[in-house]
Amino acid sequence: MGAYTETYRRSLDDPEQFWLDAARAIDWTQRPTRALDPSAAPFYRWYPDGELNTSYNALDRHADGGRGAQDALIWDSPVSGRKRRYTYAELRDEVATFAGALASLGVTRGDRVILYLPMIPQAVIAMLACARIGAVHSVVFGGFAPKELAARIEDAKPKLILAASCGIEPARVVEYKPIIDAALETTGHQPDHVVVFQREQAAAELSGTDLDWNDLVADADPVDPVPVKATDPLYILYTSGTTGRPKGVVRDAGGHAVALAWSMGALYDVHAGDVWWTASDVGWVVGHSYIVYAPLLVGATTVLYEGKPVGTPDAGAFWRVISEHGVQALFTAPTALRAVKKVDPDADELKKYDLSRFRTLFMAGERLDPETYHWAHDILGTPVVDHWWQTETGWPIAANPRGLEPMPVKPGSATKPVPGWDVRILDQAGEELPAGREGAITLKLPLPPGSLPTLWGDDERYREAYLSRYPGYYLTGDSGYLDEDGYLFVMGRTDDVINVAGHRLSTGSMEAVLASHPAVAECAVIGVADQLKGQVPRGFVVLKSGVEVPEEQLRDELVALVRRDIGPVAAFRDVSVVNALPKTRSGKILRKTMRGIADGRDEAVPSTIEDPSVLDALRAILRP
Numbered sequence: 001m002g003a004y005t006e007t008y009r010r011s012l013d014d015p016e017q018f019w020l021d022a023a024r025a026i027d028w029t030q031r032p033t034r035a036l037d038p039s040a041a042p043f044y045r046w047y048p049d050g051e052l053n054t055s056y057n058a059l060d061r062h063a064d065g066g067r068g069a070q071d072a073l074i075w076d077s078p079v080s081g082r083k084r085r086y087t088y089a090e091l092r093d094e095v096a097t098f099a100g101a102l103a104s105l106g107v108t109r110g111d112r113v114i115l116y117l118p119m120i121p122q123a124v125i126a127m128l129a130c131a132r133i134g135a136v137h138s139v140v141f142g143g144f145a146p147k148e149l150a151a152r153i154e155d156a157k158p159k160l161i162l163a164a165s166c167g168i169e170p171a172r173v174v175e176y177k178p179i180i181d182a183a184l185e186t187t188g189h190q191p192d193h194v195v196v197f198q199r200e201q202a203a204a205e206l207s208g209t210d211l212d213w214n215d216l217v218a219d220a221d222p223v224d225p226v227p228v229k230a231t232d233p234l235y236i237l238y239t240s241g242t243t244g245r246p247k248g249v250v251r252d253a254g255g256h257a258v259a260l261a262w263s264m265g266a267l268y269d270v271h272a273g274d275v276w277w278t279a280s281d282v283g284w285v286v287g288h289s290y291i292v293y294a295p296l297l298v299g300a301t302t303v304l305y306e307g308k309p310v311g312t313p314d315a316g317a318f319w320r321v322i323s324e325h326g327v328q329a330l331f332t333a334p335t336a337l338r339a340v341k342k343v344d345p346d347a348d349e350l351k352k353y354d355l356s357r358f359r360t361l362f363m364a365g366e367r368l369d370p371e372t373y374h375w376a377h378d379i380l381g382t383p384v385v386d387h388w389w390q391t392e393t394g395w396p397i398a399a400n401p402r403g404l405e406p407m408p409v410k411p412g413s414a415t416k417p418v419p420g421w422d423v424r425i426l427d428q429a430g431e432e433l434p435a436g437r438e439g440a441i442t443l444k445l446p447l448p449p450g451s452l453p454t455l456w457g458d459d460e461r462y463r464e465a466y467l468s469r470y471p472g473y474y475l476t477g478d479s480g481y482l483d484e485d486g487y488l489f490v491m492g493r494t495d496d497v498i499n500v501a502g503h504r505l506s507t508g509s510m511e512a513v514l515a516s517h518p519a520v521a522e523c524a525v526i527g528v529a530d531q532l533k534g535q536v537p538r539g540f541v542v543l544k545s546g547v548e549v550p551e552e553q554l555r556d557e558l559v560a561l562v563r564r565d566i567g568p569v570a571a572f573r574d575v576s577v578v579n580a581l582p583k584t585r586s587g588k589i590l591r592k593t594m595r596g597i598a599d600g601r602d603e604a605v606p607s608t609i610e611d612p613s614v615l616d617a618l619r620a621i622l623r624p
């Protein structure tokens with residue numbers, strides 16, 4: 001039996017012992033005597049009697065344990081022309097002082113703190129400072145509009161908002177303070193303060209209870225890490241659901257630390273002293289887990305990159321960073337590589353850099369199409385490893401376990417279920433499907449440590465959204481199949497969530513925005529295949545009777561509305577006016593059929609369709 005099979009079996013046959021063993025990689029203020037607490041099933045908890053501090057595990061134990069002079073964080077920001085390195089000792093000190101600053105404002109264990117910060121060291125410092133005092137951070141991605149930020153403020157009810165004065169996109173400086181002010185104008189909940197880190201590209205005007213970050217730090221004293229229960233929340237991260245209201249995924253402290261530390265070695269083969277780079281954003285789960293927590297938990301050096309794959313300044317940006325900082329492994333989304341490939345198909349830029357230390361490219365966030373896989377593999381000559389997971393799971397469900405037993409790659413597959421995750425493919429009736437048959441990808445409960453224990457303040461929504469469809473199983477919302485070798489192929493979502501450039505977005509939210517336009521009677525938004533971004537949203541609107549408006553003007557207005565209410569990250573640019581939308585006799589819009597036609601599939605017309613001629617008329621628009 002190979003190492004993978006043996007480890008996988010052990011993780012499912014005896015999760016109690018498996019995860020108690022893995023917990024030894026973490027320093028506990030109170031070592032857990034038990035791993036799994038099933039007493040409130042299907043709400044499972046991990047390490048119910050353990051206590052720890054995640055910031056201590058990510059920083060102090062390395063700073064005091066012989067790695068004080070090693071780089072913990074390398075910030076590389078081509079958009080601002082800045083770079084900065086922090087050793088473990090320096091980062092620990094900065095975090096301890098900022099934690100003291102938060103404490104001086106009355107933030108204590110369990111308080112929520114919203115972070116609206118771009119890819120700057122202050123984002124990492126703020127996350128770890130919250131963890132140090134047991135406060136619960138909730139990072140909001142900078143590409144979201146005020147309305148999305150407001151929804152998160154309303155749900156998390158933060159004591160503070162920590163922000164920068166601006167983010168920097170290649171074509172523009174995005175001022176954050178007006179976005180926060182606009183959000184706060186609409187929320188019932190008001191934080192005590194907004195603390196602003198001023199950047200030279202655009203200083204924010206502070207007023208009222210706003211505070212300047214540097215002034216606050218200047219008066220602060222460092223504080224020690226506060227032990228918290230392993231089951232205490234470390235953070236909340238909101239993700240798009242099928243409705244407009246984002247879901248607050250909760251991550252608990254103990255399970256998270258154990259699972260991430262385990263994953264770094266077993267899945268990524270990255271260890272203390274290695275240099276690791278995740279090119280994503282701290283606003284996404286990939287940023288939480290693999291820019292900030294996991295690399296620091298194992299004593300590696302993590303790169304924080306504020307730039308793009310192309311245009312900052314060119315398509316050699318990724319290769320420059322890898323070469324300059326001696327990066328051994330990179331984790332990024334396929335869209336990033338497709339962007340590089342589009343501009344530099346022969347990878348001429350790559351030839352300018354020494355990538356001799358580089359070992360592995362990891363890809364996730366969206367499906368890695370075989371063409372991009374082959375291109376990356378050919379130009380790099382290193383393993384290119386796809387893997388699959390979700391905001392909810394916090395770490396990979398299916399992967400090629402490079403540190404356990406590297407496996408042959410099958411392009412299009414995320415490789416095999418990771419130890420801890422009991423992946424089952426179920427049909428509509430909940431029967432398990434044999435190899436090769438596509439169905440709903442589900443995870444048999446209990447989920448391993450590090451996965452979500454619930455949704456913030458909403459156990460019922462957690463149960464309803466994830467656990468009710470197949471009792472005893474977690475519904476991933478993706479469909480796919482396991483082949484005869486046990487490789488998992490993830491084929492796409494089964495709901496109305498789409499993945500645009502690795503960003504998970506709700507078409508339902510976009511439809512709500514379109515429907516708010518006075519000219520629109522009804523609408524549908526579907527995700528269609530896109531060469532660069534994997535998927536992009538496409539809108540279809542039916543006008544109210546008697547309304548006459550030039551299609552181009554309406555399109556511009558609708559695009560602007562989605563940008564205003566959801567944010568630029570929605571990449572919503574394409575909307576058509578149609579006479580009618582195809583529906584079932586009970587009035588349900590046939591979005592899946594529309595999606596299939598737009599993607600060039602031979603879609604059968606559902607027998608429940610109300611008026612087949614509507615679909616016939618739409619075909620030419622869906623697939624010109």
Ligand SMILES: CCC(=O)SCCNC(=O)CCNC(=O)[C@H](O)C(C)(C)COP(=O)(O)OP(=O)(O)OC[C@H]1O[C@@H](n2cnc3c(N)ncnc32)[C@H](O)[C@@H]1OP(=O)(O)O
Binds near residue numbers: 308339533568
């Ligand atoms: C495994 C679990 C998970 O899936 S967690 C999620 C993992 N996903 C990722 O890591 C995301 C990967 N994608 C990316 O990093 C980017 O899309 C890359 C590939 C770098 C391309 O970036 P970009 O060229 O900006 O395109 P985009 O489609 O992301 O952006 C669309 C518009 O939104 C804007 N935007 C983007 N980020 C921000 C931000 N932080 N603040 C403000 N605006 C932002 C972009 O400028 C762009 O705007 P515009 O429409 O061009 O005006």
